[in-house]
């Protein structure tokens with residue numbers, strides 16, 4: 001693989017389970033050295049795609065490369081060069097951090113084991129806690145230990161499946177600093193997440209729904225490509241009506257693809273500007289609310305993508 005070659009380049013990947021299409025003709029390129037965020041609702045096929053990429057599953061159709069290696073014929077070699085953090089990682093709870101990492105390094109039969117464990121402890125800020133039992137670590141430190149176990153063999157690509165699920169915001173921020181530091185050292189990272197703030201920290205994002213790749217690019221590109229016009233309504237504080245009343249009145253009107261309350265504000269949007277404005281016109285003069293036209297957020301775009309994909313792939317709703 002040359003320096004400019006993508007870390008992942010797959011096309012037309014499909015996978016069915018029991019006759020149900022879970023990944024449908026998915027094509028994806030991940031540039032080397034970048035952090036690619038993988039987003040989409042539960043059951044949209046993210047984990048299945050990750051497993052296809054590293055050869056743990058064989059696609060029904062499609063082809064491609066991971067680290068320049070063929071995903072159909074060289075999966076064994078691919079697995080030696082990637083780090084895969086699954087949603088349910090496990091440790092020996094009654095072993096310390098360093099003992100767990102030493103165990104992993106023996107399983108991988110790594111050369112220069114002691115140095116690799118010591119370097120990894122240092123690199124992930126685990127050195128001071130090396131003798132703490134894994135079972136006594138908080139959620140954030142457990143994730144970090146899992147990450148350490150994934151990078152011990154010095155992979156070139158990290159596949160992280162919801163690595164920060166259930167972890168508090170401070171620990172998530174720390175974890176993302178580690179991910180950025182690893183990417184700065186040249187690792188490519190494909191990371192699935194449901195958190196918008198994490199999506200915004202990726203170089204690029206890919207959004208999957210019902211097995212289809214619906215959007216891909218930088219956050220700015222994904223927002224711009226959605227072509228969404230959005231308005232925000234805020235309670236004026238002087239009226240009787242509440243945001244929930246407004247949401248009920250607006251739901252289902254033509255051109256309103258997005259009606260989503262965010263605290264005391266309501267985000268309203270649609271892809272057809274004329275239709276949206278026409279439907280909103282009777283409401284814009286209501287003194288119970290203060291309206292303003294706003295730039296859409298990434299979350300607005302995802303809600304919109306999700307609702308339009310529900311319509312398009314209604315037959316495939318899981």
Ligand SMILES: Nc1ncnc2c1ncn2[C@@H]1O[C@H](COP(=O)(O)OP(=O)(O)OP(=O)(O)O)[C@@H](O)[C@H]1O
Nearest residue numbers: 017018022040041042043044045046047048049318
């Ligand atoms: N081995 C399997 N056998 C049968 N069905 C499966 C198998 N693995 C996954 N599925 C189904 O495929 C669909 C996609 O699952 P997948 O785990 O890839 O989604 P996901 O996007 O990672 O979801 P989440 O965000 O909840 O982790 C789901 O409906 C799931 O139940």
